Each structure stands twice: as C-alpha cells, then as structure tokens.
Amino acid sequence: MKSLQEDIKNQEFKRVYLLFGEEEYLKQQYKSRLKKALAPEEEDMNYSYFEGKKTEPREVIGLAETMPFFADRRVIFLEDTGFFKNQCQDLPEYLAELPDYLCMVFVEKEVDKRSRMYKAVKKYGRIVDFSVQDTETIMRWVLGILGREGKKITRREMELFLGKTGNDMGNIEKELEKLICYTMGREVITAEDIEAVCTVQISNHIFDMIRAVTEKKQKRALDLYYDLLALKEPPMRILFLLARQFNLIMQVKELSQAGYDQSRIAKQTGLQPFVVRNYSAYARKYSAEALRSAVEECVRTEEKVKTGYMTDAMSVELLLVKFSS
Numbered sequence: 001m002k003s004l005q006e007d008i009k010n011q012e013f014k015r016v017y018l019l020f021g022e023e024e025y026l027k028q029q030y031k032s033r034l035k036k037a038l039a040p041e042e043e044d045m046n047y048s049y050f051e052g053k054k055t056e057p058r059e060v061i062g063l064a065e066t067m068p069f070f071a072d073r074r075v076i077f078l079e080d081t082g083f084f085k086n087q088c089q090d091l092p093e094y095l096a097e098l099p100d101y102l103c104m105v106f107v108e109k110e111v112d113k114r115s116r117m118y119k120a121v122k123k124y125g126r127i128v129d130f131s132v133q134d135t136e137t138i139m140r141w142v143l144g145i146l147g148r149e150g151k152k153i154t155r156r157e158m159e160l161f162l163g164k165t166g167n168d169m170g171n172i173e174k175e176l177e178k179l180i181c182y183t184m185g186r187e188v189i190t191a192e193d194i195e196a197v198c199t200v201q202i203s204n205h206i207f208d209m210i211r212a213v214t215e216k217k218q219k220r221a222l223d224l225y226y227d228l229l230a231l232k233e234p235p236m237r238i239l240f241l242l243a244r245q246f247n248l249i250m251q252v253k254e255l256s257q258a259g260y261d262q263s264r265i266a267k268q269t270g271l272q273p274f275v276v277r278n279y280s281a282y283a284r285k286y287s288a289e290a291l292r293s294a295v296e297e298c299v300r301t302e303e304k305v306k307t308g309y310m311t312d313a314m315s316v317e318l319l320l321v322k323f324s325s
Helices: 002-010 024-038 057-064 091-097 116-124 135-148 155-165 169-182 191-197 202-214 218-230 235-257 262-269 273-283 288-306 312-324
Strands: 016-020 047-051 074-079 102-108 126-129
Touching: 002 024, 002 126, 016 024, 016 116, 024 074, 024 102, 024 169, 047 057, 057 074, 057 091, 057 102, 091 116, 116 126, 135 155, 135 169, 155 169, 155 191, 155 202, 155 273, 169 191, 202 218, 202 235, 202 273, 202 312, 218 235, 218 312, 235 262, 235 273, 235 288, 235 312, 262 273, 288 312
Parallel strands: 016 102, 016 126, 047 074, 074 102
Antiparallel strands: none
C-alpha cells in the first residue's frame, strides 16, 4: 500500500495496476483515491469502466489504442473481470506494450498468482494485495477515527467492540458511526454503549454458541442456534462455522502445547490475539483427541445430511445437544 500511496502523492503512475485481496474496505478506498488522482472529472471522456466476466479483452485493447482526447492520459478501470482466474487471450501480451498515454487499473476479488495476467502485471506494473489487517493496525485505525471525534475508549472496551464487529473494516466503520452518534455529548465510550448499539456478526453468534457449548450451557447454546435460524442463516453454514471453530481451538491447543506464545499463535492461525486468549481458555477444557473427535463428528453430520439420512436443521441441533451434554 505504501508504494501505491507514493505513486498517488508524487503523481507518478505505472501503466498498469492490480488491486486485489480480502479487505474489501481498503481495496475500494484506494480504488477511489486512484480514480480521483488519475481521472478527477466524473464525466471525463478519457475515462472508461468495465465490470464483470463478460468483459471482452479485444474491446479493452481497442479502447486502449484510442488516443486520449485533448488530454495526456487515457484511464481504463476494470473490475471483477475474472481475467486473473480464467484464461485471458491477448491482454497478457498487450500489457508488455501499453502506450505511454495509458493507465489500466484492475480491481479483482480473486487472483491466481500463476496466471499469465498476474505475471504480466507484476512485470510491467504494480500489484497491491489488500489482506485482512492485524488487530493492532485495526485498533490504531479505530482510535484515529474516535480521536478525530473527541472520543476515548479503553483497550478492554475496544476488544469487546471488535469481538462484536469482527475484523471487516467496512463493518467496523458502520458500527463506529452508530457508536459515535449514540454517545453524542460524552467523551468516554463504555461497555454498556457497545452492548446497546453494536450488532453482533453471524460469526460472533457462532463464537458465543461455542462458548455456551464449552461451558455445558445447553439451553443457551440451543437458544443461540434458534436465533441464527430466525436470522435465516442456513444450518449447513452454521455447521461449517461450528467445525471451523472447533478446528481453530484444536490448532490453538496444539500450538500452545508446542510452546508457542499468544502472539505467535495469533500470527500462525490468523486470529486476533484476544480471540486466541479466549480460545486458549476453551482449549484447556478439552483434550486434543476430544477436539479432533468434534471436528470429525461435524464432518460425519454433513455426510448424513447430504445422503438424506437426516435433515439439516435437526442434525445441527442434535450435534449441539451432544457437545453440550
């Protein structure tokens, strides 16, 4: 990202860019900044936009070969074309000979780093990977937003907030806006404020359900499951997330037993450090064999549903009853 920031700041641009990665918020932010820097006029006749997998490479090349009209630069943005996942004819070769007046920007959700397109952009332009940010970076970003609004928050409340929002920066921004409005006229954000207005993500409902299971609070676990069903969450997705959580707890336990500290476990698993702390507490309640058995039981349950032996909703409910007994 720093290299892209420098390009925008110095107004010295590569002829081709690829923006991709899981952090959609940052990707869209930098896409907008790059668009504004390259083609500030909304109705600029030298700016073109293509979207979707029906985009034709030859059409893009034809437009790229058209000289800009009363300007120094022609700008072409292409989004979610699939060129970096599927076979793409002509464009990889064309990227080697882009005209001086052209700047081409690709914005993609997924890429295959072995593809000819990826290798061509890497060779002739700049690639920016917007990966999910680590906890400390997100916390600094949140503190920056709150600071500009004259708000303060303790680390404990920050962890509570991120525990509800997850690490998606777009969702965090929306929840922060609600929190700032709710605490209008007050400087310090409290746990009560967060509980009052912040919406828990589906994945965090699963996390709460796991906690209830590990604490053998069967009614609480089932109530959370029924809440998820009421929110139209598919039972098989709940099962997948349940298996994933048990698998992560198992990884935390194994890494902890191998002598890894909290920060190394977080880096190894991709979890936030405070989540690792919670998982470590759950891991102590199970043997490695019990956790592995739980994951395998989830897999067997999925097979039973797919073969028609059980219904999806009932199968997950029985699994929760078994795990929380």
